[in-house]
Amino acid sequence: MAEVQDRLTAIDGKLMVPSPSPASVFVDGIAVSADDAEREARVREAWEALDVDRQRRIVEEMVTVKILPAPRGVRDFMPELIVVRARRIDSRSER
Known part of the structure; x- marks a missing residue:
């Protein structure tokens, strides 16, 4: 019985490990630059290199988009x- 409990505890520990958010992985992959224009260029280049699924x-993760109903006709x-x-942004949790 103790062996089963140990295995369950190990599995629970693996399940509770937070994975990094897609946005934080994206930002971490870009070197910080003192020049805003250079940083913007690096972000743009990195963004365009991502596939559509990662961009989505x-x-x-960063915004919500709501499409309101159009008026009749x-x-x-x-x-x-x-x-x-x-x-x-909730610093207590990662998505």
Whole structure:
């Protein structure tokens, strides 16, 4: 019985290890530069090198996007119906 409990404890320990968020992995991969323009260029280059799935995961982690319902009969695109908000950063948890 003690052996089973030890194995369960080991499994629980593995399950509770937080994995780094996609955004933190992305940022950690970019060297910090004193020059804002250089840093922006590095971020842009790194972003464009990511596949769409990774870009999507980073955006999902950083913002929420809500598309409001269009008024009846409106068929044209209305950008004001798209609401983008930054997610609240919680330092206690990693996604």
